[in-house]
Amino acid sequence: MSLPPFRVTELGGIELLQCLPLLAEGMPHGFTLRTGGFGGRGNGEADRERLGRALGVSRLASMHQVHGNDVQVVDGGGVSRCDGLLTDEKGVGLVVQSADCLPLLLLAPKQRVVAAVHSGWRGTLAGITSRAVSKLHEVFGASLGEIHAAMGPAIRVCCYEVGDELISAFAASGSDIDRISRPGRRGRRRLDLVEENRARLTSSGVPADRVAAQMSFNGHAIYRVSYRHTVSYFLRVPDGSPQGTGYYETGFQSLKRLADAENNLLSAIDGSAAYQGWNDLVATLRKIMDFERGRAPSVQVNVAELNARINPNDHSDHLMTAKAALDALKDLACVRRVSYVDYASSRLPANLDTHQRDMESAVFAVTLAGVLALDHRTSWQHYDKSFVGRNYFRVQEGAGRCDTNGTAVAAARQ
Numbered sequence: 001m002s003l004p005p006f007r008v009t010e011l012g013g014i015e016l017l018q019c020l021p022l023l024a025e026g027m028p029h030g031f032t033l034r035t036g037g038f039g040g041r042g043n044g045e046a047d048r049e050r051l052g053r054a055l056g057v058s059r060l061a062s063m064h065q066v067h068g069n070d071v072q073v074v075d076g077g078g079v080s081r082c083d084g085l086l087t088d089e090k091g092v093g094l095v096v097q098s099a100d101c102l103p104l105l106l107l108a109p110k111q112r113v114v115a116a117v118h119s120g121w122r123g124t125l126a127g128i129t130s131r132a133v134s135k136l137h138e139v140f141g142a143s144l145g146e147i148h149a150a151m152g153p154a155i156r157v158c159c160y161e162v163g164d165e166l167i168s169a170f171a172a173s174g175s176d177i178d179r180i181s182r183p184g185r186r187g188r189r190r191l192d193l194v195e196e197n198r199a200r201l202t203s204s205g206v207p208a209d210r211v212a213a214q215m216s217f218n219g220h221a222i223y224r225v226s227y228r229h230t231v232s233y234f235l236r237v238p239d240g241s242p243q244g245t246g247y248y249e250t251g252f253q254s255l256k257r258l259a260d261a262e263n264n265l266l267s268a269i270d271g272s273a274a275y276q277g278w279n280d281l282v283a284t285l286r287k288i289m290d291f292e293r294g295r296a297p298s299v300q301v302n303v304a305e306l307n308a309r310i311n312p313n314d315h316s317d318h319l320m321t322a323k324a325a326l327d328a329l330k331d332l333a334c335v336r337r338v339s340y341v342d343y344a345s346s347r348l349p350a351n352l353d354t355h356q357r358d359m360e361s362a363v364f365a366v367t368l369a370g371v372l373a374l375d376h377r378t379s380w381q382h383y384d385k386s387f388v389g390r391n392y393f394r395v396q397e398g399a400g401r402c403d404t405n406g407t408a409v410a411a412a413r414q
Contacts, residue, residue: 005150005212008294012054014038015294019150019212025109028055028093031152048095057093061085065097065118069126071135083118084132088140100155102193106132107149108142119197121162125169129197133204144205151213157182157192158223158234166191175199185372217287218280220273232366233288236268237275244316255281255320278324285328295403298336301325305339305394314342334402340393350389357389364388 006017009030015038016030023029030051032038038047052060061074064081071084074092085094094116096103101120107113117123117132136142161184171177175196184190194213202208216222223234240246240254250269257263259278266281267274275281293299303322305311322339329335341348352360371378 005216008033008291010295012050014050014054016054017152019105019148021148021210021212022105022107022150025107025148027107027109027114028057029105029114029150030055031103052093055093058091060093060095061087062095063097063116063118067101067118067120067122069123069128069131071115071117071128071132073135073139083123083128084115084135086113086115086132086135086139088113098152098154100160102154102197103152104129104132104197105150105152106136106147108136108140108147110146111136111140111142113140113142119193121166121191121193124193124196124200125173127200129200130204133201133206137205145207147206147210149201149206149211151194151197151211154194156194156223157190160191160193161185161188162191163188170196217291218284220275220284222273222284222288231292235284236270236272237266238269240317240320242315244320254316255324256316259320259323278327282324282327285324289328293402297401297403298398299332299334299402300336300338301329302338302340302393304342307339307394310344310394311339311341312344314344318342332398332402334398334400336398337396338393339396340391343387345390345392346387348390348392352389352391356391360391361388 005021006019008015008017010016011030014030015033017033018030032047032051038050048060052058062079063083063085064079065083066081068083070082071086072080072082074080074085074087074089074094085096087094088111090112094114096105096116096118098118101118102124104115104117104119106115106117113136115132115136117128119128123129133144133147136147137144162181167177167181167189170180170191176199180192180196180199181189182192198208198211198213201211223236224231237255238247238250238253240256244254244256246252246254246257246263253263253266255266258266258275258281261278264277265274275284289299289301303325304314304318306319306322306326308314326337368378
């Protein structure tokens with residue numbers, strides 16, 4: 001079983017997304033998260049000082065990013081007007097800022113040279129990724145085959161609709177459009193900025209197995225979509241039918257048949273992952289849970305009620321998802337388990353106040369937006385309204401604190 005290439009850890013009170021291969025080479029680094037007040041408006045200088053102390057660097061070098069392809073070597077001066085910085089100076093940290101654009105870190109371990117790159121669509125199209133790799137090689141003598149690359153959080157193909165002119169520009173530059181884009185809505189296409197940068201790294205000589213990008217759990221690629229403090233995972237397994245028998249179009253695959261060992265394989269509908277039996281799926285969910293909970297002192301899981309007397313006639317996929325989640329955390333006594341009534345709640349009295357009803361409606365809206373973003377059809381039928389305003393559940397309180405079960409990864413120092 002393989003570990004995910006990234007892990008959230010805490011250094012100096014700051015939560016960082018860190019790349020395990022870079023840590024293994026002794027490179028202090030991290031992609032900051034907007035948690036614990038870090039990254040708030042007006043906190044820029046104070047946050048930078050905190051980050052420098054957490055990573056053990058005496059100075060942070062920054063860029064005035066211009067969405068270009070200029071890559072410069074840190075010379076001890078002020079802020080550089082460029083989108084890529086390189087240094088071999090001990091104690092100097094490089095800062096790259098990003099929102100939708102891709103933040104990229106490079107390491108040449110033998111030369112102890114690091115690079116930080118800001119690669120949006122303009123920089124990617126202008127070749128900033130290959131320019132950074134070339135400078136590592138030409139200026140510092142780095143061997144291309146030994147370079148490590150870590151691509152941080154960025155907009156993903158699920159959510160990045162672009163116009164025909166941009167697709168044409170990438171095609172003209174030699175990009176494989178079928179590989180880096182897919183159809184979106186209204187005749188537009190979605191661009192995979194991460195995959196295009198991965199391709200440009202490997203074509204520049206960086207080995208594919210040294211490029212860490214897509215989230216992987218238990219050896220399976222998983223779609224992880226985040227917005228501020230909310231994260232969604234899409235495993236994209238096929239609909240198993242209300243009774244769990246599956247459908248002809250997807251080879252009668254279903255969660256229920258996998259749990260009952262009637263299927264020994266459950267494949268994502270886009271081919272992104274294939275689960276070799278129920279235990280493989282459960283282990284994958286546990287990896288996701290461990291990744292997200294980090295060192296949180298308390299954890300709650302919301303699942304469909306498995307007691308058919310309380311929650312009659314629920315969809316098989318809902319029940320099997322609940323079973324998988326509960327199997328994944330069965331050894332975590334600290335977790336608070338909330339089992340909700342699903343379809344059957346439509347026949348129960350409304351029990352939410354106006355604020356709670358609005359919150360529930362917002363959750364439905366975000367869920368449907370995520371489904372649409374991945375190009376699945378969905379609808380809001382009149383009977384769906386019967387669920388809004390009703391929330392019935394049974395609670396099993398956890399015991400103890402969950403952070404005592406977490407595992408933190410400490411960054412090695414140079």
